[in-house]
Amino acid sequence: MKEEANLFDYVYVLVKWRRLIGVSVLVVSALTAVVSLLLPQEWKSSTTLVPPEEEFDQMGLGMLLNNAMPLNIGGLGGQQPSAERLVTLIKSRRVLGAMVDRFGLVAEYGAAYREQAIDMLDDRVEEELGRDGTLKIEVRGATPEQAAQLANALAQELDAVNREYKQRQARALRAFLETRMTLVRGELEVGGQEMQHFQEAYGLVDLEAQTAAAVEVVKNVVLAQVEQEVKLGVLRQQLAVGHEERWLVETEVDELEKQLKILTGDVETSTDSTVTALHRQALGPPLQALPELGFQYTKLGLDLKVKEEIIRFLGTKLEEAKYKEALNTPTLQVLDEAVPPKFRSAPRRALMVLVGAACSLVLSVVLAFALESFGQAGDRHQQQLKAIRGLLRRDQ
Template sequence: MKPENAKQYVEDRDGEVFLLDYLIVIMKRKWLIFCMAFFAAIIGGVYVYLQPNIYTATVRVLIPVKSDSGLSGIIANAAGDFAGAILGGSSAADVYKGILESRTVTDRLIDRFSLKERYGEQYMESTRQKLLKNTKIEGGEGQIISISVKDEEAQTAADIANAYTNELDRINRNVNITEGHLKRVFLEKRLEKVKDELLEVEGRLKGFQEKYGLVALEEQAKATIEGAAKIKGEIVLAQTELEVFKKFGTVRNKEAVRLESKISELTNQLVQIEAGTNGGELIRRTGSEGKMEANFYIPFNELPSLGLQLARLTREAKIQEEVFKLVTSQYELAKIEEARDINTIQILDSAVPPDKKSGPQRVLIALLAATAGLFIGIVAAFFREFMANLKDADPDRYKLFVRYSPVHRSKV
C-alpha cells in the first residue's frame, strides 16, 4: 500500500485508530528507529567500556554468645535488657550493623585507606556516603553477618572488608573491657558492704552470747533442768526429815534448825537457777584464774526467748557468710574477666581478593541502552508522523508551531 493510499484509508475510517496504524508508522520510520537504537547502544557500550572493573570482597563473622551463668551473667543480662530497651528490641546483627555503619568506624577507614582522595571527594560527609554505598552489610541465619565491599582494585576491596572486622573487634573489645571494669567495681563495692554486714552480725551474735553467757544453748538448758531437779529433790528430802523431827523428836531441835537452814539455802539456789538473778545480776562463778565467768545455768523464763534470738542471729550470720563467699568468688571471676585478652568476634571467612569482577555488566548495560534508544526512536517516529500530518492538514498551525519550536528545524 502506497503512503497516499494509506493516508486515504485512515481518513475513510472516520478517525478510528487500529494497531495496524501504529505498525504502518513504525515501518514508515523504521530507519529512524533503527538508527536511534543503534547509536544509543553504541554510546552505552562505549560508556560502559570506559568504566573500570568493580570487584567485591566479602567477609563473614560469627557474633559470640556470652555465658549467662552466675552473678556476672545476671549483671550482663541486666545491661543487655537496658540496651535492648534503648535499641527497641534490635537483634545482635542489627546492633553490629549499626556499629559498622557508625561515623567512628567509617572515619577510621577513610583515614586508613585515604578514601577521600581515592574517591575524589572534597568533603568527609560525601566520602562517608560513598563508602557506605560501596559497602553491603547483611545479617544471615543465627549470629552470622556478612560484610561486602566494592572497589576498583580487588586487593583494596579485600583489605577494606577485613578492616571492618578489625574495627568491629576493637570497638567490641573496648565495650567488653568497660563492661568488665564496671562488673568488677560493682562487685568490689558489694563485697565491702557484705563484709561490713557480716562483721556487724557476728558482733551482735558475740555480744548476745557474752551478755547471756551462752556457750551451747541445748547443753546449758539441759544442765539447768537437771540442776534444778537435783536441788528440788534435796529440798523435798530435807522437808521430809524436818517433818519427821517435828513429830517424833523434840530433843534434836538443833538438827531441825539445821534442816530448816538447809531448806532455805536450797530454796534460794533453786530460785536463782529458775530466775537467773541474784540481787538483779546474772549468776556468776569464779573461774580457775579468779576471773568472773558466765554461769552455765540459763534462767527458765528466758529459755524460749533466748533460743529464738540465738537461732535468728545464727541464721543471719550463716546467710551473710554464704553471701560473702558467693560475692567473693564472683569478684575474683570479674577480675579475671577484666584482665583477660580475648577476641570478641570469630571470623568464619576472611575476605580474599576476588579473581572475577562483579561489575559493570557491560552487555546488559548496552542492551538497556539499545532498548532506551529504541523507545526514544519510536517516540520520535510518531512525533515526525504527527508533524507531517499537521503540515498537510493545517499548514498555518504547522508554521506557527515551527516558529515557536526551535527543536523542530529540520524538514519533515
C-alpha cells in the first residue's frame, strides 16, 4: 500500500505540474529548433585514393642508400609506406594553403589572415587510412558542390605534391649515382694502372699460361740435366779430367743446373742468359715467387672485376633514376571520386531538437518534484506556527 501511495504521489506531482513540464519542453524544443536553423549548414563529401606501390625498393639500393646517401634520402628505398607519407602531406600547409588560395577561403571563413584559414580548413578535413592501404579523404563545405570540389581538388593537389616529391627523390638519387659512378670509375682507373705496373714489374701477362709454360720448361731442363749427368758419369769413367768431350759435357751440366736455379728462383738472374730473357718475356717470375705473386695478381684482378660489376650495376640504376626523374604521370589512382552529397552533415536539427526536449523534460520533472517538496515543507511549517501561537494564547 505504501508503494502504491508513493506511485500515486508521483503521478499527482506530475499531473499537478504538467503545465510547467509541458511549457518547458515546448519552449526548449522551440529554442533548439531556432538555434539549429541559425547555425551554418555543412555538407560532407569524400574521395578514396589508392596510393602507388613503392618502386625504389625494387632497385636493390636499400643498404647502399642508407649508408652513403646524404640529406636523409635513404627513404628512397621504400622504408616509409606511401599511404602514411600521403597522410603527412595532406595535412601540410602547402597542400591546404593551395586550397585556401584556390577557393578564396580566407574571405569565406572570415579569417583574419591566411594561416588562420589554413587551420580552419584543417579542422574540416579528415583522413582515414584503410587496412588495404587506401586513403579516404572527407571534407566539409558550406554547400554540397563546394564539399565535392574541395575533396577532388585536394586529391589533385596531393597528387601534384606527391609527384614532385618523387621527382625530387629521383633527382637526388640520380645525383648520388652519378657521383658514385665518377668515384668508382676513378678507382677502376687507379686499379688498372696498379695492375699494369704489377704486370710490367714481374713480367706477368697470363699467369695460368705462364705458370704452365714455366713448369714445362723446368721439366725439360731437369730431364736434360739428368741425361747429361748420366752421360757425364759414363765419360768420367772413360776419359781423363782434361779431355775436351768430358769438359764439354761438364759445362753443359753446370749451365743446366744454373738455369734450373734461375727458373726456380734460387739465385739472381743474369741479363746475358738466353734462357733468362725467355723466362722474363714468356715464362714470367721464378716458380718460388709464383704463389705470393699469384695471390697479389688474383687480388688485383678481383678488385678490378668487382669495380666493373659496380659500375655496371650503378649504370643500370642511373638510367632508372633518370627515367623516374623525367616521369610526370599521376601517382595516385582515384578509386571513388567525390560527388555532391544529398544530405547535410550538420547541423542535425532533428537530433538537436530531440536531445533538447529530452533534457528539458528531465530537468522540468526534477524541478517539479523540488517545488512540490518545498511546498509541502511550507505547509507543515505554517501548521506548526499556528500550533505554537495557540499554545501561547492558552498560557495567557
